Amino acid sequence: MPLVKLSNIRKSFGPVEVLKGVDMTVDEGQVVAMIGRSGSGKSTLLRSINGLERIDDGVIEVDGECVDPSQIDLRALRLKVGMVFQQFNLFPHLSAGENVMLALKVVKKMGKPETRAAAEQALAKVGLGHKFDAYPSQLSGGQQQRVAIARSLAMAPKVLLCDEITSALDPELVNEVLSVVRKLAEEGMTLILVTHEMRFAREVCDQLVFMHGGRIIEQGAPAELFDRPSTPELAQFVGMVEAR
């Protein structure tokens, strides 16, 4: 049974159809990279998976449970699906540790000592055990993004969604975040990443998904797709990215 299964996902913003029937499955432990031109619908698809965008049609199945588009309570879904954003979105009035503990406390209703232990462990995993009491404004962009990852991890999601999590970082800070993601992949975490880091995708991911105009038009092993793109669109996209 796949962990995530998307069937015929459709989504419009007003008159514009942004997702035109997307099917996709992700197995437990798989690391999937989503690539594609700007505006092709990658973010929208990712955000649909944890219900940040309400889809118009189709079915999302996570860990065996269906989420149909008319469903109101998305909490159960969101407990299984973590998300990390391009703009970190740390809570500025809480320290790194409190950022991680908040949802454990109010959503999972964990006791105080367990919460703290879980937060310390999550921060240690992203190499920031010593920054427990630092506020976001006192951290570099790379550190903030790692706290954001820890915050999602601490909730023990089945799958973690990452939407261009290094795009807002200065180039010298990108690697510290990518190496955290690489570690997660190696530890068996199920990951769906939207990324422009092609080399990283090639090295770390099991599966590459190429979106174009609201559809997935190619998918497969990264090396295969990069080296032998079967559509002219992907060929062009790969050429464009590699010219940079």
Add this chain to the structure above:
Amino acid sequence: MPLVKLSNIRKSFGPVEVLKGVDMTVDEGQVVAMIGRSGSGKSTLLRSINGLERIDDGVIEVDGECVDPSQIDLRALRLKVGMVFQQFNLFPHLSAGENVMLALKVVKKMGKPETRAAAEQALAKVGLGHKFDAYPSQLSGGQQQRVAIARSLAMAPKVLLCDEITSALDPELVNEVLSVVRKLAEEGMTLILVTHEMRFAREVCDQLVFMHGGRIIEQGAPAELFDRPSTPELAQFVGMVEAR
């Protein structure tokens, strides 16, 4: 008799001494370029010459008249010294023509027809005779900066100060402003320019002044200074700039 004579100019911001005793003379018709690292005090020195910064010590003499630091009324000085800024600072609620005419009317109390004639002439000189009625928001950056130059010129100053007047411009607009300055230089205007355009400084200026740490540590003919810097600081600065 020099047109501008600075003797032992000193200026501190709080505990930090930014100008540490600067002496400099500029003769009528001379074109002086001031160069130096960021923070070396170029802007502060320039702004002191027309009293935008109140100096702590020293004497500024313009056209034979002394301005001592305790002086309150700077009007006489400012009538002799024009200034153009990096950020244009046009008055957004006035058209190009009105920008030029305003000070003629309220400061020089010129009659209406003369004001208009003078403004038209000044705008024509910077190649914007046809933009008399355009508002700043309708002009490109280069055009705005040329209006700013015209606005200063119309007041018929003895000397014109320019502080990095091309730094805020897109590269393709820099030349239209520089060519106006070049024309002014050729017509015999006395100019003091802070600039990072080394090639321009070399071609147009009579005199180069190199500031470092709040002092003028070298001055002379541009070609000379560039080719045979006598201090390691200038040598390093020239090397740095040319590497770009």
Add this chain to the structure above:
Amino acid sequence: MLEFSLWDILSNLLLAARWTVALSVIAFVAGGVAGLLVLFARVAPVPPLQGAAKLYIELFQGTPLLMQLFIAFFALPLAGIETSPWTSAAVALTLFTSAYLAEIWRGCVEAVPKGQWEASSSLAMNFGEQMRWVVLPQALRIAVPPTVGFSVQVVKGTAVTSIIGFAEVTKVGTAITNATFQPFLVYGLVGLIYFALCYPLSLSAKALERKLHAAR
């Protein structure tokens, strides 16, 4: 002799509303002029003037309008200055209005970029000329919405003048209440009259604000 019909009540209240409006207009105009003077003092490059203006603003924003009224009405005469309810109300409201407007407008003046001051200084303009020709025209644009918004506070402030016996809407309302024994009705009507005066001002302040944002 003391039978008030609903129409008697309403017409008397509406007649009294004239004085509310008149007092508001006077306070707003005089307060605006005084506020402009305080503003000039507050932003002029003359430290003692700035200090005095700051003190003025602190004083009138830090004490109740009611106390200002009492002092203007009962205390000034002791210093030999004759005051009627009219003049005391006008004076106190003017002082109150000017302090708030000066502070509102200072924010608008400070929103004008520093480069505008520097450029006009370099053109040899003095402080007055800079204010008149460069800064105020730009500050004015952003000052309109909050100024209109504040006019609501002025209209409402006039209610307090009823306490020194100025016969505006609230005062007449209390008098009628006592003659009719219908406080619920009378104060309800009084409230509605104020609402009818103030709400259009609030609405236009909001609309002006939206327009300003859209223009940017």
Add this chain to the structure above:
Amino acid sequence: DALERITKEKVLRVAVPQDFPPFGSVGTDMKPVGYDIDTATLLAKEMGAKVELVPVTSANRVPYLTTGKVDLIISSLGKNAEREKVIDFSAAYAPFYNGVFGPDSVKAETVADLDGKTVGVTRGSVEDIELSKVISDKVNVRRYEDNNGTISAFLSGQVELVATGNVVAAAILERKPPRLPNLKFLVKNSPCFIGLGKDEGPLLEKVNAILAKAKTDGSLAAIAEKWLHAPLPKDL
């Protein structure tokens, strides 16, 4: 000299109540009417001046006089030692018994019965001063700025009892209010006097002369008949 000014300018400025029937209240045209207003008009006529009525509250009428905003206070003003320190008084011009009033449902026959009850009174009035002297501190006294407040508070049931003049209570009763101010007991006979600024000898003499004449020629009695529906007491 106030009298000189009055005769010169031919204007007599008088502080009158507008919230204290029958001495002064407003008609449907918002003009003050009542015993005090008629008295003021009478005085002005005798002085050959025009009357200028200045509506005041009980709390602020003395400051009006001491700050020179009016020449006289004709505002059911009672005489007491505190006031005599700052202003002068004419002869009495109207009777006034102040007392405690309230609906039948509230029992109060003596001052002692007021303990634990809420009594409304107008701040600075004779009732306030006199009542404050005799009550214990178990009485809950609410002091309002003006009679409008006091009466409104009583009528709306915010206070159980009200301390005011007998004639005032009568005037209210006449208008059939929702809560009836029936007499509980009288506190003090304190007739009304006209208040004048200190050291205004000539004006005081003039006012007293006019009052004496009005008492003998029946014009004051006419005012009493009109507003109090009773003859002027002999001892006034």
Add this chain to the structure above:
Amino acid sequence: MAYTFDFSSLWDYAPVLVHGVATTVGLTVAGTVLGVGIGIAGAAARSSGNRPLRIAVGAYVELIRNTPFLVQLFFIFFGLPSLGIRMPEWAAAILAMVINLGAYSTEIIRAGIDATPKGQVEAGASLGMTGPQIFRYIILGPAMGKIWPALSSQIVIVMLGSSVCSQIATEELSFAANFIQSRNFRPFEAYFLATALYLALAVGVRWLLARMGHRMFMKGAARA
């Protein structure tokens, strides 16, 4: 007119003044706590998805902001008893202040909420938090920090506005001044002293609120 000032006569009335100051402070504290509470609830309601609720709160805010406090006070104290709703004057004063500050703070706090970046809400939702939890733990704190200066000014305005509560016999500071001048006939001294006390209170309250705001909401604010 030669007037000799005599502030010493105020000494006898020191207890009245102390009582007045204490009442003014008490009214302000109660009005602030409850008023800001209403403001938070009102702001939450105004940014909620419930349309009738939004409109109702909007009407409340506009009605209060466009009528004078004094009239609101009279309506509550003299008018409501006609409907059988009766309360002591201190309760009426607090109620009027709460309703008044509630309306203003609804508007002020809503502006702070509107300034919350959308990403903050999405991050909270992605962590499985409910709408109310997101409001309580993520939006409210930073929003309050942003609008605290504006809210503080409004609290001072309401405190100064409480002076008119003397009209319904609430024994606060301006009542004390009026009471004193009706006994010693020295209006200037009484009003002058009361005004000075108000000024001191205003300065004190502003200082206190600034410190409180700093402790409560400025955690993690960018250090410049």
